[in-house]
Amino acid sequence: MLNNRQETMRQAAAFFTGEIDRLITKPVRLMEVCGTHTVAIFRAGIRQLLPPQVELVSGPGCPVCVTPNDYLDTAVAYSRLPDVIITTFGDMLRVPGSASSLAAEKAAGSDIRIVYSPLESLDIAAAHPEKKIIFLAVGFETTAPLAAATVLEAERRGLANFYVLSAHKLVPPALSALLADREVRVDGFLLPGNVSAMIGEQPYCFLAEKYHLPGVIAGFDPLDILQSVYMLARQIHASTAIVENQYRRIVRHEGNPAARQVLTQVYETVDAAWRGMGVIPASGLGVNDRYRRFNALAALPLQVEKASEQAACRCGEVLRGIIKPADCLLFGKACVPEHPVGSCMVSVEGTCAAWYKYGAGK
Ligand code: SF4
Known part of the structure; x- marks a missing residue:
């Protein structure tokens, strides 16, 4: 027996799926480019709710997944230095590099510590002035502002032993690279709500203007996702292509200018390597010259063997x-x-x- 709220949600889901079925009359592929969406779609069984002509495919939306082996190999090489402490989010630990992983290095005795915020690295730096603390800065536009704020805080606290190894990535250039790839076929995008809360709607406009593809910034509840697919279906049915924002309760048109200001104070746009996609121009963030002393690669240069990918992994x-x-x-x-x-x-x-x-x- 459903309560009133559950019944309302059931009716809304039935409306969206019915309309999607009515509006989409030929096979379409819609791509989500956010790992949180990928998990939410699976957890709610949304693929099974959609009509067979609508296929959901996952894109490069998981920051750990898109980080290539050369970054991991560099992190492993730093972790082997006796005067280095690596700080990292936990999911980086088990990612295999060319020949090792951070988990293997930790088991072998390297000082690698899991943090839940980059700011924790600063307390470790303060407690261990004899060590060099390197934070593995991995993530999209969502997490990069906090890493940038951590650099500013390190400067404010006068910490001379804190460094960032940046692998921050930017979503719009990756979408652009995907669409330039002849093997990729996509009819519309579910755009990441969390990234969009930072960058706003404008950076996606090229999808419509250059590729005539619709995009919908989507929230993360099951009904958010179903409504977003419905909004894409409406556009596809009408042969229109614009960027719509389903997640207005969080994402403002202009994004979060204050967070972007912190970001641009510390970082600059750089070409970046993505796993499986090669080097994409202007798709990453590197520490800028003003904060060069916090850039691990610039301040603590080291030789790392050229990376190799697992041949059978696709x-x-x-x-x-x-x-x-x-x-x-x-x-x-x-x-x-x-x-x-x-x-x-x-x-x-x-x-x-x-x-x-x-x-x-x-
Ligand atoms: Fe996925 Fe295959 Fe790579 Fe495993 S080896 S991560 S299943 S693509």
């Missing part, structure tokens, strides 16, 4: 939505969350991990 194709995880021969066999071969099986937001945990969906 994360690159998974991240571009070209194949599904089950198309990888290792999926669920040699590669499972307990023993991941590729990064897409490590993070809870990784596409392969989500497929494994929640079943193959459709």
Whole structure:
């Protein structure tokens, strides 16, 4: 027996799925580019609710997944230095690099500490002035402002032993690179609500203007996602292409200018390597010259052997939505969350991990 609220939600979901079925008359592929959306879609069984002509595919929306081996190899090399403490979010630990992982290095004795905020790194730096503290700054526009604020706070506190190894990435240039890829076929995008809360709506306008593709900034509740797919369906049915904002309760048109101001104070746009997508121009953030002394690569240069990727891992194709995880021969066999071969099986937001945990969906 459903209560009033549940009944209202059931009716709303039935309305959205019915309208999507009515509006979409031929097969379409819609891509979500946010790991949180990927997990929310699986958890709520949204693929199973949608009509068969609507296919949801996951894109490069998991920051850990898109971080390439050369970054991991560099982090591993730093962790082996006796006077270095690495601080990192936990999901980076088990990502396999070319020949090792941070988890393996930690087990072998390297000082690698999991933090829940980059600011915790500063207390570690203050407590260990004889050590160099390197924070692994991985994430999209959502997390980069806090890393930038941490650099400013380190300067304010006069900490001379705190550094950032930046692998921050920017979502819009990755979408642009995807659409330039002839193998990728997408009819519309579910855009990341959390990233959009920072950057606003404008950076996505090229989707409509250059590629005539619709995009909807989507929230994370099941009804948010169903409504966003419905909004995409309306656009596809009408052959229109604009950026719409379903997540207005959080995302403002202009985003968060204060957070962006902190970001641009510390970081500059740089070309960045993405796993499976190569180097994408102006798609990353590096510490700028003004804060160069906090940039691990500039302040603590070291030699790292050239990275190699796991030959059989097809994360690159998974991240571009070209194949599904089950198309990888290792999926669920040699590669499972307990023993991941590729990064897409490590993070809870990784596409392969989500497929494994929640079943193959459709
Ligand atoms: Fe890579 Fe494992 Fe995914 Fe295959 S199943 S693409 S090996 S992460």
